[in-house]
Amino acid sequence: xxxNFWYPVCLSEELTADEPLRATILKLRFVAFRDDxxxxxxxxxxxxxxxxxxxxxxxxxxxxxxxxxxxxxxGTGVCRHIPVLGDDAxxxxxxxxxxxxxxxxxxxxxxxxxxxxxxxxxxxMEVNEWEQEGWRVSGLVTLDLDAYYERSVENGLDPAHNEFxxxxxxxxxxxxxxxxxxxxxxxxxxxxxxxxPDKGTTKLEHLRKxxxxxxxxxxxSTHVGPNTLITEIRLSSxxxxxxxxxxxPIDEDxxxxxxxxxxxxxxxxxxxERLLQINLRVAHEDVAIVEELHPVRTxxxxxxxxLVTGDECIGHYRKHLKxxxxxxxxxxxxxxxxxEGDIAYxxxxxxxxxxxxxxxxxxxxxxx
Numbered sequence: 001x002x003x004n005f006w007y008p009v010c011l012s013e014e015l016t017a018d019e020p021l022r023a024t025i026l027k028l029r030f031v032a033f034r035d036d037x038x039x040x041x042x043x044x045x046x047x048x049x050x051x052x053x054x055x056x057x058x059x060x061x062x063x064x065x066x067x068x069x070x071x072x073x074x075g076t077g078v079c080r081h082i083p084v085l086g087d088d089a090x091x092x093x094x095x096x097x098x099x100x101x102x103x104x105x106x107x108x109x110x111x112x113x114x115x116x117x118x119x120x121x122x123x124x125m126e127v128n129e130w131e132q133e134g135w136r137v138s139g140l141v142t143l144d145l146d147a148y149y150e151r152s153v154e155n156g157l158d159p160a161h162n163e164f165x166x167x168x169x170x171x172x173x174x175x176x177x178x179x180x181x182x183x184x185x186x187x188x189x190x191x192x193x194x195x196x197p198d199k200g201t202t203k204l205e206h207l208r209k210x211x212x213x214x215x216x217x218x219x220x221s222t223h224v225g226p227n228t229l230i231t232e233i234r235l236s237s238x239x240x241x242x243x244x245x246x247x248x249p250i251d252e253d254x255x256x257x258x259x260x261x262x263x264x265x266x267x268x269x270x271x272x273e274r275l276l277q278i279n280l281r282v283a284h285e286d287v288a289i290v291e292e293l294h295p296v297r298t299x300x301x302x303x304x305x306x307l308v309t310g311d312e313c314i315g316h317y318r319k320h321l322k323x324x325x326x327x328x329x330x331x332x333x334x335x336x337x338x339x340e341g342d343i344a345y346x347x348x349x350x351x352x353x354x355x356x357x358x359x360x361x362x363x364x365x366x367x368x
Contacts, residue, residue, distance in 0.1 A: 004114030022055030036062025
């Protein structure tokens with residue numbers, strides 16, 4: 001698991017003006033709430049007074065109030081009121097919790113969980129078709145997965161499993177010699193041609209002789225960071241479906257997936273529900289496989305798996321993960337498991353670069 005990326009926290013509709021909301025991400029607890037302007041805020045969920053859980057408190061005047069002794073924290077994480085000290089008291093400078101940059105977009109609340117300055121942060125994955133003429137974006141839903149998020153992302157990048165996992169799509173097979181892989185700044189693009197269900201040959205040159213354009217019938221997947229994925233399915237230039245997935249790693253065994261669908265065909269609203277159910281059926285086919293993978297987490301050594309043609313995309317994804325580990329962004333989950341219950345940790349926020357006196361320990365990171 002990695003700090004310094006954007007993670008989905010909750011759906012916008014889940015976050016009301018009246019109550020705080022708890023989200024568990026990267027095995028840590030966060031509290032989300034709306035301030036007095038209605039803007040979404042996300043903080044570390046541990047009160048620095050006596051360890052109260054802020055998400056079990058209340059929203060008072062646009063601040064989250066701890067249920068234990070009523071300490072009130074604003075959207076930046078600074079404590080603005082301690083009831084026992086009175087209204088005019090000088091508050092301790094260390095009375096603060098980590099507050100994270102937030103973007104609310106596409107009906108989702110995202111938080112940047114890390115301490116990078118704004119100009120150095122990876123981008124939030126954009127929905128390019130949003131409000132674009134000729135496209136309809138619909139079907140924002142969440143899906144719970146009892147599996148490790150990296151396994152889920154690798155499944156989305158893998159073109160070879162479709163023939164075996166998604167028989168409902170008509171036994172579409174990918175063409176190994178058509179695979180195109182392009183590394184980008186924050187991820188990898190994987191493009192592949194596919195064999196239509198009514199074609200029996202597996203040779204690309206034979207398909208072209210038969211008049212099949214492999215560039216128009218196929219698919220691509222792109223990951224941005226460790227936890228976001230774009231999948232495009234091209235039936236033709238006039239029939240393209242694009243899915244956006246933002247994965248919320250709850251812990252090492254559970255993931256919540258937020259996804260949106262875009263299409264340039266069947267644009268009438270009455271098609272939304274039918275297409276959503278088709279997408280969910282396909283997603284549940286993936287879930288049935290990924291939840292049964294063993295080991296649960298991605299093997300640390302390539303010698304514990306055999307990778308062949310079609311698995312190049314997996315190698316590229318893991319190469320990016322390794323590069324982020326070398327930057328010092330990978331959390332030391334083994335250390336956290338050992339100290340669980342004894343130490344409260346927080347993802348370091350950008351303010352930690354500017355100020356001192358933080359009470360909650362920053363998460364341990366794997367040394368590069």
